[in-house]
Amino acid sequence: MMAILFASLCGSIPVTVPPSSTLRRRQLRSRDVxxxxxxxxxxxxxxxxxxxxxxxxxxxDEAFELVNAACQSLFGLGIVEEIEEDLxxxxxxxxxxxxxxxxxxxxxxxxxxxPMLSELTEYRRRLFxxxxxxxxxxxxxxxFYEQTAPNLxxxxxxxxxxxxxxxxxxxxxxxxxxLIALFDRRLRPPKKSLRFPEPISxxxxxxxxxxxxxxxxIEGFSTVIEDRERGIxxxxxxxxxxxxxxxxxxxxxxxxxxYGNKSRNISEAENDRWPAALGLDDSRFVIDPFYExxxxxxxxxxxxxxxxxxxxxxxxxxxxxxxxxxxxxSARTMRQNQAVVKYYRARGADFEFQLLKLDWSDWLVCxxxxxxxxxxxxRRTSADPISR
Amino acid sequence: MFRVIxxxxxxxxxxxxxxxxxxxxxxxDIFNFVDKARVDGILSPLLAANSTGDMDLLSFGTSYLxxxxxxxxxxxxxxxxxxxxxAFEFFxxxxxxxxVSDDKIxxxxxxxxxxxxxxxxxxxxxxxxxxxxxxxxxxFSRVRVINxxxxxxxxNSSIRYGGDRILEALAYITQFxxxxxxxxxxxxxxxxxxxFHLFEGSxxxxxxxxxxxxxxxxxPVKPCQTIRS
Numbered sequence: 045m046m047a048i049l050f051a052s053l054c055g056s057i058p059v060t061v062p063p064s065s066t067l068r069r070r071q072l073r074s075r076d077v078x079x080x081x082x083x084x085x086x087x088x089x090x091x092x093x094x095x096x097x098x099x100x101x102x103x104x105d106e107a108f109e110l111v112n113a114a115c116q117s118l119f120g121l122g123i124v125e126e127i128e129e130d131l132x133x134x135x136x137x138x139x140x141x142x143x144x145x146x147x148x149x150x151x152x153x154x155x156x157x158x159p160m161l162s163e164l165t166e167y168r169r170r171l172f173x174x175x176x177x178x179x180x181x182x183x184x185x186x187x188f189y190e191q192t193a194p195n196l197x198x199x200x201x202x203x204x205x206x207x208x209x210x211x212x213x214x215x216x217x218x219x220x221x222x223l224i225a226l227f228d229r230r231l232r233p234p235k236k237s238l239r240f241p242e243p244i245s246x247x248x249x250x251x252x253x254x255x256x257x258x259x260x261x262i263e264g265f266s267t268v269i270e271d272r273e274r275g276i277x278x279x280x281x282x283x284x285x286x287x288x289x290x291x292x293x294x295x296x297x298x299x300x301x302x303y304g305n306k307s308r309n310i311s312e313a314e315n316d317r318w319p320a321a322l323g324l325d326d327s328r329f330v331i332d333p334f335y336e337x338x339x340x341x342x343x344x345x346x347x348x349x350x351x352x353x354x355x356x357x358x359x360x361x362x363x364x365x366x367x368x369x370x371x372x373x374s375a376r377t378m379r380q381n382q383a384v385v386k387y388y389r390a391r392g393a394d395f396e397f398q399l400l401k402l403d404w405s406d407w408l409v410c411x412x413x414x415x416x417x418x419x420x421x422x423r424r425t426s427a428d429p430i431s432r
Numbered sequence: 433m434f435r436v437i438x439x440x441x442x443x444x445x446x447x448x449x450x451x452x453x454x455x456x457x458x459x460x461d462i463f464n465f466v467d468k469a470r471v472d473g474i475l476s477p478l479l480a481a482n483s484t485g486d487m488d489l490l491s492f493g494t495s496y497l498x499x500x501x502x503x504x505x506x507x508x509x510x511x512x513x514x515x516x517x518x519a520f521e522f523f524x525x526x527x528x529x530x531x532v533s534d535d536k537i538x539x540x541x542x543x544x545x546x547x548x549x550x551x552x553x554x555x556x557x558x559x560x561x562x563x564x565x566x567x568x569x570x571x572f573s574r575v576r577v578i579n580x581x582x583x584x585x586x587x588n589s590s591i592r593y594g595g596d597r598i599l600e601a602l603a604y605i606t607q608f609x610x611x612x613x614x615x616x617x618x619x620x621x622x623x624x625x626x627x628f629h630l631f632e633g634s635x636x637x638x639x640x641x642x643x644x645x646x647x648x649x650x651x652p653v654k655p656c657q658t659i660r661s
Binding site: 049087300302 | 509543
C-alpha cells in the first residue's frame with residue numbers, strides 16, 4: 045500500500061498557465077501530461093490491483109516493482125522517470141527566475157526567495173538520488189525511519205503566541221546558531237497602563253538556523269543584524285536572508301493574501317497588522333468582509349491530552365474546565381467577539397491590552413462563558429469519544 | 433485547532449508550538465529532544481524514549497517523525513514540489529505587487545477575480561489591468577489543482593482521496609509502523625489507542641487511514657499486517 049500511495053503523488057502536474065513574472069513574461073516549456081493528479085493515480089492503481097486481488101506481498105522490492113510496472117502501464121512513465129522529469133522542469137523553473145534579476149544583498153535579499161528555492165531543488169536532487177539507489181528508503185516505513193528520516197534536517201520555527209518580550213530573549217534551543225526573531229511587533233500599551241508603562245517589543249516567532257540544515261553547506265552566518273526600526277532582523281548571508289524572508293514575510297503574506305484570516309496557522313499573530321508591519325497604507329488592502337473573521341472553536345481533547353490532564357482552568361473565569369464542559373477558542377475568534385471585547389474593556393485597560401492585544405494563544409473556555417459570550421459550541425459526536 | 437508540531441507545506445519549515453511546550457511539565461525535555469534530533473537525527477532519541485517507556489517524548493517524537501515524512505514527500509514527489517513551486521512563484525512576484533505597484537490588493541486575492549464580488553467590495557473595473565489581477569489569475573490556475581484534488585462534497589459525502597489525504601496516509605503509516613514494530617507494549621497500545629484501534633470510520637480513521645478498506649479489497653485473503661489490532 046505504501047508504494048501505491050507514494051506512486052500516487054508522483055505524477056508530474058500539468059502547467060496550464062505559463063509561469064509569469066511581473067518584470068517580463070518568459071517562455072517556459074508547458075507540459076501536458078494528462079490526468080496525473082494524485083487522486084486519479086490512486087484510484088487508477090487501486091482499481092488495477094483490485095481487478096486481480098492477491099494475498100499481501102511480504103517482499104517490499106516485489107511490491108515496488110509491481111506498482112512501478114502498473115504506473116508504466118497506466119500512466120506511461122515509471123515512478124523514477126516521472127520524478128526525473130519533474131526535477132528537470134523544476135530546475136528550468138529556478139533558472140528562469142534566476143535570470144530575472146541580479147542576486148539581491150542585505151535587506152533586499154530577504155525579498156528574494158530564489159536562493160532558498162534553488163537550495164530546496166538541490167536538496168531534492170540529493171533525496172532523489174537516494175530514492176533511485178534504493179526505493180525502499182521511501183516506500184517502506186522501516187527504511188524511512190531507520191535510514192531516511194535520521195538524515196533529514198528541516199528548519200524549525202518556534203512560535204510563542206503569548207509573546208516574548210524582547211530583549212530578554214529565549215532559550216528554546218541550546219544548539220549553536222541563533223534564534224532570530226521572525227514575527228515581532230512593537231506594541232503600544234494604553235496610556236493608563238500600570239503594568240506596561242512603556243511601549244514593548246514582542247516576538248511571536250523565532251527561527252534557529254543551523255549550519256548545514258536543509259542540506260546547505262553555509263558557514264559563518266553568525267552575524268545577525270537586528271533592524272528594529274523595520275521590525276525585522278536580517279542575516280548577513282544571502283542564502284539565509286532568503287530563508288528568513290520566506291519564513292517571516294513572504295510565506296505568511298502569501299497565506300494572508302490568498303486566504304485572508306481564514307488561513308489557519310500555528311500562530312495567529314502572523315496575520316495581524318500586515319500593512320502596518322510593512323509600512324504600507326492600510327487603504328491599499330481591500331479586505332473581503334467574509335474573510336475578515338475566522339471562527340475557530342474546537343473540542344479541548346487534544347489540548348488536555350497534550351498536557352496529560354483531565355481538567356484545567358477556564359481562561360475567563362478560572363472555573364474547572366474538563367473535556368465535557370470546555371472548548372478551545374482561537375485568539376482571533378475571541379477578539380472578534382464584541383461581548384468579549386466589552387467584558388475585558390470593563391475590567392480595565394491592562395486586561396484589555398494583555399488579553400486582546402498582546403497574547404495570541406488559544407483560550408480554554410468553560411461552557412458557561414461560551415454561553416455568556418454567545419460563542420458557538422461544537423457538538424461532540426460518537427466519532428469524538430472523550431479523551432482517554 | 434490545537435497543534436503542537438506542524439509542517440508548513442509551502443516552505444517545509446517545521447513549526448513548533450513553543451508556548452504550549454514551555455507550559456508542559458516536560459517542556460525542557462521536549463526542547464532537548466528537538467535539539468538531539470537535529471544533531472543526531474530522529475531515530476536515536478526516539479529509541480531512547482522508547483527504551484525508558486517515556487510516553488510524553490515518544491508521543492512528541494513520533495509526531496515529529498510524522499512531520500518528517502511530510503517533509504520528505506513534499507520535497508521529493510512531483511505533487512509535493514508542485515505546491516512548493518506554486519508558492520515560490522508567488523513569493524517571487526509578491527514584492528512587486530506590494531512594494532512596487534500602487535494597485536489595490538483584495539484580500540483574499542480570489543475576491544478580486546470574480547466581477548460581482550469585486551464590485552461588492554469596491555474594486556473598480558480597472559482592476560483587471562492590475563498586477564494583482566495578473567498574479568491572481570496565475571496563482572489560481574495553480575492552486576485550483578490542489579483545491580480540486582482535496583474537494584469534499586458534503587451533498588453525497590464523497591471524499592476524493594487527493595494529494596493532501598495521501599500525504600497524511602503516508603505519514604500515518606510511518607508513525608504507526610514505528611510504534612508497531614519498535615514499541616508494541618501494552619502501555620504504548622493504551623497511550624496510542626487510536627492507532628491500534630480497529631478501523632471503524634471515525635474522524636481519525638477518515639483523516640489518516642482511509643485507505644484500509646481498499647487494502648482489504650486488494651488483499652482479501654490475508655489482511656494487511658498493519659491493521660491488526
